[in-house]
Amino acid sequence: MKNELAKTYEPALFEDDIYHLWEDSGFFNPDNxxxxxxxxxxxxxxxxPNITAKLHLGHSAMLAIEDLMVRYRRQNSYRTLxxxxxxxxxxxTQNMVEKKIFSETGKTRHDLGREAFLEEVNKFVAETxxxxxxxxxxxxxxxxWSRLAFTLxxxxxxxxxxxxxxxxxEGVIYRGERxxxxxxxxxxxxxxxxxxxxxxxxxxxxxxYSPDFPIAISTTRPETKLGDTAVAVNPKDERYxxxxxxxxxxxxxxxxxxxxIIADYNVEMDFxxxxxxxxxxxxxxxxxxxxxxxxxKIKVIDExxxxxxxxGKFSGLSAxxxxxxxxxxxxxxxxxxxxxxxxNNLSCCYRCDSPIEPLPSKQWFIAVDKPLSRLNGKSLxxxxxxxxxxxxxTFLPERFNKRYLDWMENLHDWCISRQIWFGHSIPAWYRxxxxxxxxxxxxxxxxxxxxxxxxxxxxxxxxxxxxLGWPDNFKNGVKSGDLAxxxxxxxxxxxxxxxxxxxxxxxxxxxxxxxxxxxxxxxLHGTILDKAGKKMSKSKGxxxxxxxxxAKYGADAVRLSLLMGATPGNDSRYSEEKIEAKRxxxxxLWNISRFILSDLxxxxxxxxxDVLPEAKTLADSWILNELFSxxxxxxxxxxxxxxxxxxxxxxxxxxxxxxxxxxxxxKVEKGKEEILVFVLKNLLIMWHPFIPYVTEAxxxxxxxxxxMVEQWPxxxxxxxxxxxxxxxxxxxxQEIIVAIRNARSENKVEPARKLQALAFGPKSELLLAQASxxxxxxxxxxxLLKTDAxxxxxxxxxxxxxxDIYLLGAVDPEKEKxxxxxxxxxxxxxxxxxxxxxxxxxxxxxxxxxIVQAEKDKLERYETxxxxxxxxLAS
RNA sequence: GGUCGUUUAGCUCAGCUGGUUAGAGCGCUGCGUUCACAUCGCAGAGGUCAGUGGUUCGAGUCCACUAACGACCACCA
Numbered sequence: 001m002k003n004e005l006a007k008t009y010e011p012a013l014f015e016d017d018i019y020h021l022w023e024d025s026g027f028f029n030p031d032n033x034x035x036x037x038x039x040x041x042x043x044x045x046x047x048x049p050n051i052t053a054k055l056h057l058g059h060s061a062m063l064a065i066e067d068l069m070v071r072y073r074r075q076n077s078y079r080t081l082x083x084x085x086x087x088x089x090x091x092x093t094q095n096m097v098e099k100k101i102f103s104e105t106g107k108t109r110h111d112l113g114r115e116a117f118l119e120e121v122n123k124f125v126a127e128t129x130x131x132x133x134x135x136x137x138x139x140x141x142x143x144x145w146s147r148l149a150f151t152l153x154x155x156x157x158x159x160x161x162x163x164x165x166x167x168x169x170e171g172v173i174y175r176g177e178r179x180x181x182x183x184x185x186x187x188x189x190x191x192x193x194x195x196x197x198x199x200x201x202x203x204x205x206x207x208x209y210s211p212d213f214p215i216a217i218s219t220t221r222p223e224t225k226l227g228d229t230a231v232a233v234n235p236k237d238e239r240y241x242x243x244x245x246x247x248x249x250x251x252x253x254x255x256x257x258x259x260x261i262i263a264d265y266n267v268e269m270d271f272x273x274x275x276x277x278x279x280x281x282x283x284x285x286x287x288x289x290x291x292x293x294x295x296x297k298i299k300v301i302d303e304x305x306x307x308x309x310x311x312g313k314f315s316g317l318s319a320x321x322x323x324x325x326x327x328x329x330x331x332x333x334x335x336x337x338x339x340x341x342x343x344n345n346l347s348c349c350y351r352c353d354s355p356i357e358p359l360p361s362k363q364w365f366i367a368v369d370k371p372l373s374r375l376n377g378k379s380l381x382x383x384x385x386x387x388x389x390x391x392x393x394t395f396l397p398e399r400f401n402k403r404y405l406d407w408m409e410n411l412h413d414w415c416i417s418r419q420i421w422f423g424h425s426i427p428a429w430y431r432x433x434x435x436x437x438x439x440x441x442x443x444x445x446x447x448x449x450x451x452x453x454x455x456x457x458x459x460x461x462x463x464x465x466x467x468l469g470w471p472d473n474f475k476n477g478v479k480s481g482d483l484a485x486x487x488x489x490x491x492x493x494x495x496x497x498x499x500x501x502x503x504x505x506x507x508x509x510x511x512x513x514x515x516x517x518x519x520x521x522x523x524l525h526g527t528i529l530d531k532a533g534k535k536m537s538k539s540k541g542x543x544x545x546x547x548x549x550x551a552k553y554g555a556d557a558v559r560l561s562l563l564m565g566a567t568p569g570n571d572s573r574y575s576e577e578k579i580e581a582k583r584x585x586x587x588x589l590w591n592i593s594r595f596i597l598s599d600l601x602x603x604x605x606x607x608x609x610d611v612l613p614e615a616k617t618l619a620d621s622w623i624l625n626e627l628f629s630x631x632x633x634x635x636x637x638x639x640x641x642x643x644x645x646x647x648x649x650x651x652x653x654x655x656x657x658x659x660x661x662x663x664x665x666x667k668v669e670k671g672k673e674e675i676l677v678f679v680l681k682n683l684l685i686m687w688h689p690f691i692p693y694v695t696e697a698x699x700x701x702x703x704x705x706x707x708m709v710e711q712w713p714x715x716x717x718x719x720x721x722x723x724x725x726x727x728x729x730x731x732x733x734q735e736i737i738v739a740i741r742n743a744r745s746e747n748k749v750e751p752a753r754k755l756q757a758l759a760f761g762p763k764s765e766l767l768l769a770q771a772s773x774x775x776x777x778x779x780x781x782x783x784l785l786k787t788d789a790x791x792x793x794x795x796x797x798x799x800x801x802x803x804d805i806y807l808l809g810a811v812d813p814e815k816e817k818x819x820x821x822x823x824x825x826x827x828x829x830x831x832x833x834x835x836x837x838x839x840x841x842x843x844x845x846x847x848x849x850x851i852v853q854a855e856k857d858k859l860e861r862y863e864t865x866x867x868x869x870x871x872x873l874a875s
Numbered sequence: 876g877g878u879c880g881u882u883u884a885g886c887u888c889a890g891c892u893g894g895u896u897a898g899a900g901c902g903c904u905g906c907g908u909u910c911a912c913a914u915c916g917c918a919g920a921g922g923u924c925a926g927u928g929g930u931u932c933g934a935g936u937c938c939a940c941u942a943a944c945g946a947c948c949a950c951c952a
Contacts, residue, residue, distance in 0.1 A: 008914065197950080204952085219952060232952095268951085276952055283952075344951060399879070403947080406878075410948085497947085531887090533945085565888050565900080570880080571946085573887065577901055584914040585900095595911030644889070648899070663911075 005597065005701060009590035011554025014697040019137055021696075027709050029144045030079045042078035043489040044070060045464050046143060047502070048151060050089035051128045052096050055135045056536060057528045057574055058495065060546040061566070063139045064559040065525060065643060066493050071142055071689035072638055075712040081486050082142060083467050085149035086129055090423035090456040091188065095352070097121045097422075114421055121422050135547060140555050140692045142708070147482075149467045151459040152424065159466040160424045160459050161439050163513060168437045172367050172380065172512065173416070175428075175435065179284040180415060182359040183349040184305035188419040189363060190349060195356055197345040206272060206338040207330045209257060210250040214243060216337050218272025220344060221282075222330070223322035226255055226311050227300035230278035232289060235263035237274055253329040254312055262293050281360050297360060305357050319357070364417040364426060364452075368508070374515060380508040384408055387507060387517050396523045396641055397569040400499055404522075407500045414505075416455045423453030461505035464489050464518035474514065489519045496524040496569055523641055526571040528562070533573055549579055556691035557583035563690060564647045585651065586694050589687065592659050593698045596676045604673045605702050609681055612715070613674040620675050623662040626653055627679055628715050634686055647690055654683060682713045 026032040030041075044066055049059055066082060074080040097120055098109050109117040129150070136143065149156060167173040181190040206218045215231055233240040243261040250257050266285065267276050280290030280297035290297055300307060307314045307322045314322045330336045347356035368381040375383050385408050387393045388401055395401040417426060428450040429436040436442045441449070459466070465474075465487055473483035488510075492503065503522055510518035529535060530542040537543065549558050560582040566572040607613070615621035630653040637646035658679065666672040688695040688707050699707035 005911090007912075217952085221952085271951070279952090285950090285952080342951085347950095403879075407948080500948090527946090567889080570888095575887070575901090578887075580914080581900055584912095587914045588912065591912035591915090593911085598911070640891090642891090645891090648889075652899085659912085660916085667910095 005590065005594040005698070007591075007594075009554075009587050009694055009697070011556065011693060012551065015138070015140070015555055015693050018693050018696050018700070019140065021700075022142065022706065022708055023137075023145070025706055025708070027074070027706065028082075028142050029146050030081045033074070033079065033709070035077060035079055039077055039079045041081065041486055041490075042070070042073040043081045043083070043486040044491050044493060045083045045467055045489055046085060047492075047494045047498075048085040048087035048149075048460065048463065049132055050092055051086050051125050051132065051150075052089050052092045053128065053538070054131055055546060057544050057546055057562070058536070059135075060139055060558060061525060061528055061562040062493065062495070063136060063141045064562045065523075067139070067141050067559075067692070068563065068638075068643060068689045069491060069493065069641075071692060071708065072712070074142070074708070075685065075688065075710060077711070079485070081144055081147070083147050083149070083486075084133075084136065084141075084143035084145060085151065085463070085467060086132060087460055088125070088150065088152035088423065088456065090418060090453060091186070091420055092456075093121060093125065094420050094422040095186070097124050100124070109421065118421060138547060138550055138555060139559065142692070147467065151456070151463070156459060156462075156466050157424060159462055159470055160454065161427050162471045163458075163462060163509070164427055164454070165437065165439070167366065167512065170370075170372060170374070170512075172370055172372070174365055174367060175362060176365050176413075177360050177362050178365075178415075179282075179287045179358045180361050180363055181347065181356045182303065182361065183352065183354055184303065184357050185352050185354040186349060186420075187303065189361065189415060189417065190356065195347045195349070196353075198348050198353075200344065200346045201341055202344050202346075204272065204338075204340045204342045204344075205327060205330070205336065206340070207336045209252040209259065209277075209335075211333070211335065213248055213250050213259070215240060215261070215275045216273045217275045217277040218338075219277055220342075221319075221323065222326040223307065223314070223319050224279045224282045224300055225252065225277050225326070226257075226307070226314065226322075227279050227281050227298035228252075228257060228259060228277045229280060229290065229295045229298060230260045230262045230293065232262050232264040232267050232276045232278050233274060234265060234267045234269045237267075237269050240275060253314075253326055253333075255314075258296075260293075260295065262289065262295075264289055282358050284358055287360070299360060301357055301359065303359065363415045364428070364454075366414040366416055366508075368411050368413055372512070375511060380512060381408060381411055383511040384504060384507040387511070393507065393517050393519065394521050396521060400496060400522070400524050400569065404499060404504060408504060411504075414455075416458050417450075417452045418455055419452055421451075421453065423456060424459055426450040426452050426454060457501060457505045458509075460502060461509040462513070464492075464506060464510060465513060470513060477515070479514070483514075487514070488517050491521045491523055492519040493523045493525065495527065497527065499524060524569050526566065526569055529571050529573050531573055531575045536574075544574060549576070553579045553583040554586065554693065556586050556694045560585070560647065560691055563643045564651070566644055568641060585655065586691060588659060589654060589683075589691075590694060590698065592654065592663065593680060593684075593701075595663060596673075596680050597698075597702055600673060600677070604677045607674060607677060609678070609711075609713070613678045615675070616671075617669070619662065619665045619669070620672070623657065623675065623679060626657045627682060631682070631686060631713055631715060643690075650683070650687055650690070654687075658683070682715075685710050685713060 022028065033039075046066065047062065049055060070080055070082040094109075097117075101107055101109070101112070101117075101120060112120065133148075164173060181195050182188075183190055202220045204218055204220055205222050206216055207222070208216045209225070209228070215233070217225075217231060219225060233244065235241070235244070240261070244263045245261060247258065247260045250259060262278070264276075266289075267274065276286075278286045278289055278295065279300075280286045280295055281299040282301060287297070289295070300311065301319055302308045305319055307317050307319070309315050314325060317325065327336070327339075347358075348354065349356060366380070369379045371377045371379050378386065385405060388395070388404055388408070395404065427437060427439045429438070429441050429447040430450065431444070431446045431448065436447065441447045462470070465483060468482040468487050470483055473479060473481040479487065492506070494503065499522075506518045510516060527535060530544075532542075534540065534542060546558065557579050561578040562572075564582070565578070612624075615624055630649045633649035634646045637643070637649065662672075662676075662679075666676060684695045684699055684707060688710075692708070696707045699710075
């Protein structure tokens with residue numbers, strides 16, 4: 001059963017086999033876990049990666065964190081489900097495939113036609129999806145593959161169609177016209193957050209529409225002024241107050257305009273002339289003014305970015321060409337008052353970088369403010385706000401609660417239709433002015449299906465419940481099956497950059513569909529930046545392929561390097577050195593195991609883990625207490641999602657306590673196998689969620705069961721009868737171990753034996769050596785000498801024979817005295833300030849009783865300590 | 876323009892509700908290494924915690940302001 005471990009750990013030799021072992025065990029699926037019926041659930045849905053590309057290091061970090069959360073809960077007897085999937089990422093995917101086809105064949109999607117194009121997309125999806133799933137497995141992710149989902153697969157399509165129909169029935173989904181961000185190149189609407197702003201130079205033109213119009217206006221887009229129906233001024237503006245309410249018929253570059261002067265507080269008096277030409281059809285702000293003032297809306301520019309029919313010589317021109325022509329005409333007429341070069345933000349398509357054209361368009365919307373009877377009169381918005389502000393949903397780090405709420409409170413109706421082919425189809429049918437909403441066409445001739453698709457966030461917003469069998473598992477308001485067992489989920493772990501895009505939508509969708517939150521906690525991780533602190537991106541070429549670093553250093557090293565040194569919500573930098581350091585650590589753990597397991601009798605291996613081995617020496621109780629204290633740090637850190645702190649506690653224990661000291665002790669003092677095996681097993685269990693492969697590999701070398709489902713240890717924080725401060729006491733032992741090693745290396749057998757007796761003999765002997773390292777050693781030595789004289793160099797020589805040189809450095813009386821004096825001074829200062837605080841009536845009056853008591857306790861502690869120090873100084 | 880974040884050793888970062896001498900990894904310096912591990916060991920150097928002011932017996936930690944960098948949101952007609 002027991003296999004010899006090689007000298008170094010080679011991840012590549014183990015990882016694939018181990019993953020298969022886990023997967024074949026079936027324990028990724030909570031249905032196969034051996035649990036009591038009332039075991040609590042722990043569910044995380046994997047934020048589905050876009051199928052546009054391979055995974056990058058950011059995904060690896062996400063997988064490492066979530067796998068850690070999930071494995072820890074699985075070892076703690078939760079009904080643990082981590083549900084995998086991928087996202088169809090409608091626009092991004094369509095663009096990617098369009099580009100690919102165009103570069104390969106020179107054809108556009110229109111050349112191919114809808115059906116053939118979608119076939120190409122599906123081919124692409126199948127390929128990248130396979131790659132992504134393979135990468136995910138490589139990371140060691142313990143996902144339940146039996147529940148694998150895709151935002152556009154058959155069950156999710158049904159769920160989406162049903163959601164759309166339900167929302168339409170409730171009047172939450174409606175069709176309306178408004179200004180949308182239109183990309184003339186992609187021929188698609190963009191959500192506000194899909195628009196990118198680019199600084200660019202532009203000309204701000206100041207002019208009058210016509211000679212007889214009293215007010216001059218400023219604009220960077222004179223061509224849109226062909227559609228102006230009003231001029232807005234600030235009602236406080238003295239210059240224009242007299243004109244408010246007046247209407248003018250005028251001729252603008254040969255086109256007739258009817259302009260009304262209106263008042264609006266949004267107009268800034270300091271900008272330009274302080275008067276704003278209102279173009280309702282081509283500016284969102286202007287549209288709102290026009291709605292409020294019932295102004296006509298004249299559409300000037302069409303979906304291709306060209307001037308529409310009916311604008312004389314301008315019709316058919318591109319916006320840019322028309323602009324030049326309008327400007328020229330204004331100059332000729334002497335109406336141009338100023339042309340100033342300014343820097344402004346141009347809205348651009350986040351996909352193709354083309355300038356956005358704001359256009360009025362018929363689109364489907366979700367009404368976020370509509371009160372709903374199913375939500376007791378709350379709207380989607382107010383329900384989503386209440387959940388977060390009432391603490392039903394919490395955020396980590398907390399500051400994102402505020403960001404979520406800010407965004408939610410300013411939320412406008414959500415445009416969900418997209419003019420692309422790849423995505424969820426919209427179950428709507430049109431015949432002339434008639435609209436019918438349903439999955440099948442209504443009876444009668446001439447109905448045409450809506451050719452648009454849904455915003456990708458519509459389907460991903462349903463992710464927590466569409467993956468758990470909604471709507472089949474939800475009848476008459478009662479959940480069943482997976483939905484009943486796993487929803488609401490416990491944690492949503494995702495990047496902070498999609499807090500608003502995704503998280504907020506999930507909350508609204510879940511409240512609408514189920515009347516409950518989708519998750520209790522939102523954990524937001526930061527972005528993985530490159531070594532220089534820049535975002536990794538394909539265009540910059542600074543991305544790192546996780547598979548490459550995994551091949552080089554192993555998945556565990558990659559995971560640990562992403563977990564350690566990273567804090568919630570903060571970005572962290574990637575560097576290969578970090579991974580290398582973690583690889584070294586993993587090898588260390590491997591070799592610790594190798595040392596403990598080599599030449600080990602099988603009877604030690606089979607010792608049950610629920611029986612505490614007997615601590616025979618101070619070193620034994622010390623290491624056990626260190627183990628337990630590490631366990632308790634790990635538990636509390638993990639319960640607060642402080643992954644880095646948890647890992648550091650284990651790291652410190654493993655390397656600085658176990659390897660550096662206890663293993664050294666075990667070399668000079670045999671018979672520690674029982675404790676060594678006990679510590680090792682517990683350590684492997686606790687390391688497993690962080691670095692599952694290497695721990696399982698070691699476990700498998702001497703165990704039959706799977707470490708993955710081994711029960712998390714539940715020892716007390718301390719064992720009875722151990723010294724109060726095992727750390728301090730053990731420093732004595734540590735010093736002696738060094739001396740023993742030195743003595744042995746020089747073949748000084750008898751001194752080594754004496755030292756060994758001192759370090760590992762019955763506890764009572766060493767307990768003489770309390771208080772602190774040096775003093776302890778001195779006391780021990782003194783007691784052995786049975787003399788009152790302070791241990792001089794000569795005296796120590798008597799005890800330790802020829803070993804003097806090994807201990808002299810440690811017992812320099814002068815150094816020790818200075819140290820104690822300094823410590824005494826520090827304590828005096830502290831005691832003084834504590835006393836004055838406790839005498840301060842204001843403090844006593846205001847501070848809560850428990851705090852005052854704590855200060856008193858502290859004072860007492862310091863005083864006791866000071867007395868001890870003073871006593872030893874006096875001696 | 877609004878909101879938020881960051882600033883701690885040469886580098887990358889920890890540091891919870893203020894409390895004894897501010898920590899880690901990497902790097903650096905010196906010494907060592909057949910006997911679990913050179914993917915190693917031991918020892919060491921290196922910090923006025925961005926700046927200024929304040930609260931407090933006590934501030935890396937709390938407050939105010941300033942500076943640099945970064946992110947997000949809004950948007951310039």
